[in-house]
Amino acid sequence: MSVAELEAREVGLEGPSSGLWSEAWRRLRHNPSAIVGFVMVGTFVFVALFAPLIATHDPLEQDLSLLNGGCCPGPSAEHWFGVDALGRDLFSRVVYGARYSLLIGVVSVAVGLSIGLLIGAIAGYAGGWVDSLLMRLMDIMLSIPGLLLAIGIVAALGPGLVQIMIAVGVTQIPIFARLLRGSILATKETDYILAARSVGIRGRVILSSHVIPNSISPVIVQGTLALATAIIDVAGLGFLGLGPQDPSTPEWGTMLTDTTRYLQTAPFLALIPGAAIVISVLGFNLIGDGLREALDPRFRGRA
Amino acid sequence: MLKFIVRRLLLLVPILIGLSFLVFIWIRALPGGPAEALLGERATPEAIAKIERDYGLNKPITVQYWDYVKTTATGDLGTSVTTRRAVTDELKQRFPATIELAIAAMLFSLLGIPLGFFAAKHYGKAIDSASLFVSLLGVSVPIFFLAILLKYVFAVQLGWLPTTGRVDARIDFDHPTNFYLLDSLWTGDFSIFWDCVKHLILPAIALGSIPLAIIARITRAAVLDVQNEDYVRVARAKGLSPREVDSRHVLRNALLPIITIIGLQTGLLLSGAVLTETVFAWPGIGTWLVDAIRSRNFPVLQGGILFVSVIFVLVNLAVDVTYAVVNPKIRVS
Amino acid sequence: MRGIALKAILALAACAVLVVTLGNSSGSKASSTLIFAGAADPTYLDPALASDGETFRVTEQMYEGLVALKPGTTKVIPKLALKWKSANRGKTWTFWLRHGVKFHDGTPFNAAAVCANFNRWYNWSGAFQDPSATFYYQAIYGGFKHNEVSGLQPPLYRSCAAKGQYKAIVKLRKASGTFFPSLVIAPFSMQSPTAMRKYGADQGELRNGTFRATGSYAFEHPTGTGPFKFKSWTIGQKVEIVRNDKYWGQKAKLSRVIIQPISDSTARLQALQNHDVNAYDLAAPQDIPTLSGNSSLKVIKRPAFNVAYVTIHQGSGPMKELKVRQAVAYGLNRKGVVNQFYYGTGKVAQEFMPPSLYGYAKKVQTYAYNPTKAKQLLNSSSCHVPCHIDFWYPTAVSRPYMPDPVRNFQGFQASLENSGFSVTPHSAPWRPTYVAKVNEGSAGDLNLIGWTGDYADPDNFVGTFFNQTTANAQFGFSNASINSLLLKAKNEANFAKRVALYQKLNQQLMKYLPGVPYAHATPALGAEKRVHNLIATPVGGVWFQYATVG
8 A cells, every 4th residue: 555546545536527627627727836837838838849930040050160269158149048069059959859858758658658557457457366466566666766767778778769768658657557556446445336336337337437537637647747757857867878879969858968067167058958847847747736736626615 | 563564574575586587687688798898999809708708698598597596695796897896895885875865865855844834834825835836846856957056056156065075085084884974973073074064965955855845745735634634623622722733633643644755755865866976976876876887887787776676675665564553544455 | 571471472372373273274275185086996906906097097106117107208217127138139138126215114125026026927826817807917928827727828927036136137938029118007016025925915816707806905005116105095985195205216295195086077077176176087078178268277188199090991892992092091081070079189190009109100101181182093993983881980989089979970971972982871889889890890891999008009009900810800901011010010129129110010001001090189187277297197197296286
């Protein structure tokens, strides 16, 4: 029994009703932090989608003549965020970096979520030895601290962008698995499910019309938070040098690797991509947090 | 109660077996062997073959696994490829450094409890939203970026604190336990102790900031929950002063989820240690493992990751048991 | 009257105490301690058992050999031996030793001690015969008295005799050109026989296939004759050495040197910027402008001792023809690449070994970038323009001689395409694939690779590249003239003759073009401006003997 399962249990206790969703949405709209989060994420996604139109230069183009005075010229009218150690425009690289981060976040979470939910659903619904076996597997995966597990996977697969996405996705599988399983277990025991069963409604119907809708809310919350974690974990892996091997890739974490040595002479090289990571991750966290509060039935009647 | 503990301990066995197998397979899956890493351009086919022979890398996999299990069970975790020292010896030296850092970070993160409490008391007001925002900010900053920022501001720019290591190189003192704070206190020389503390401050803050943010949030949530419980309302109705209500009822009951969360931070601390240690050149397990990956130091990776994971499992077990002891509801399931 | 005098004396005394205590605060004033950051911890402080630069950095301060390199150069000068003579066609070497030298433990240094060291190496058995234990001994001397492992060469060494206190005669089984130059390197330093015996220097075992020393000599009692002696080694943290006040030569100015391992190069840089250390080694090339631009820091450059080159594989394909190889040489814009991608730390290489090493030919055929000439050569060969070739380069790596392989490749690709070639790029990660492919000759027609010298002898460069086995495998050629010159030079005992042979070899190599050397890089140290006379040696070591701080 873990805290996650406890939480899942508590959230899943209420029966599904359309009122839950509309009320949650209403609460979300009035939550100032969540609104800020939406704005941040909205900007992030917008920049990622329209990068070619927003960027002022080609992110890969090097102009080594700008570096004649050593590294590196700071923000100027021509280069809004300055220029990096190979003469590339930092603003454009940060803008294109949003694409990589969005892609990485979405793919990793998709991997973790789909596989994790599948495992969790099977375990929760089948019960018995299948449940035990799957949960032992999840325990083993969870027994290696997150980053180490991701490092291990990347080391085995070799460094690269796809590999870190897979690695980070895999580290999230156990979390989703346990979440869904906990939710299913909690729902299975409630009175109205027992009632539905005793009336003779088939298992599959119960699953689709009761269990799953109930479990969705913690999954949504977790999914948003997982996006935030994914972006940070990938940045960490990139920082350790395990990310995209072509150093011209404008991925924010990799951009941070080689710039820490210029902290005294060109701090903006590290500070700006770092700030970009913080803003996008913060946005997702604010939304996830707002969702959690909005969907939590305990707060009903307190708004 | 005892049955619960025994049951959990028994569950440990398949987990540890599975873990050792996972680590073993993983090592073998790493591209390239230690030879190319060590020898660089000097990696002639003969030299590579020799290293593979020495490490038994060309025996059948089942034989290798059995050798591995046999030697590990006797406590021999192998010999580091780069330093030629026993992995166990290096572990004994590195582990206290990481533990010291983790404990310092944990202590720092406990500041989250009063912060969260304060925020809960001012629920709904601007301070509450601000503190919520700040704690979310804390979770959103990558650890290594925070470490770099702290280093830049306090060490490079202001020069108040040192940038690397655990103690000034000029200082000599015996450290039998390798816990520098303890060992330096034992010498009776306060300036040495103070130097060790100065080196610990920035890494501890960097590592502990995320747990601090999480603990603050959970504390706030737990306090808010408890505050609305019936028994608290009764206590207030009875006429107890707010301070007495808080200390006797609110805090005590809110402590439960807080304690659980603190225990769950171990994993975060261990992962975060890898990144923090790299930035501060802290000679602990984190830098040890990162160097080992870069140099394909198989024995270190195998022994180190296995050890860290075992510790992690044991800590999780301790947390679960504590939680069960404190909350009788759980044991029944 | 007396009262005032007393008060005055007390006041003066108080001032004196104040001045003394303030003066003792470290850091701000001139210091007699130097803190140096290397990249890794030493393995053993017994250099005979080590092969890594970090160990040698420390042991070179505590131990000395019979001869040494003049600091900062590759010129051999007397050290513990004042004079030497070879006879019997290089099979007998007589050394006249310096008088009045003592090891740090008081044992006198004499001919008996010299022979004790030579015989120790020769008599190694068991675990010590593993290459992981005694790499350099085996590289120079081959085998031991009783070779217990197959694959060991027959031993080069025959015997050592002490004639009186100060004359040692070493006999070899055959002539060798590498014996004498190798005496400068750390593994062949003279160590105290008394201390070695007392602390179990010859105790070791094989554990998991690797050698481990088990005596305490290599960890706690290293004993040499050098200007510094051992104080302490906290494994993984620091090594501390102190001035040898009984040193026979110029005593060190520093009273204490602390060497700390910091494995991350950025962390080393920041430790220096924060004045946690006084100097550090292996500065990343990108940090050189940062160091130069900082008003309290400076860069100390080493003479270059490495070479980056383009392998030309002649096994199959167009490279068999000399004209095509010449076209490659004219088609590589080496000057452009070195200027742009070496951050000011590189120079164009014209030969396969660095200019500071003896044997470097004064004049060789050079190939300045000339696309027109390249095209002409191609069209008069069997591979007309465009000549299709495969060019390999490594990823995920930065080497001291080649900090930025990807960009080097891109620069070369562009210039070759300008010169009538059509280049198909291939890449592989340095580990595990690239080096193996280069060594076995399956990395295309051209590939990027290089070498950092282990010790100051041409055989370590051109001998390593072009010995028969490697010439065949990596370069795909077999040339009798080059091969015989190489062997002759390796075995020539007369130094002057050897130098001439290597010069001739280098001229032949630059005509035959088995590859095209393109850069020598100068790895640098970073230091505080107030550190003076810190000398960096080409082979990667550092001399603290003359250094001062402040």
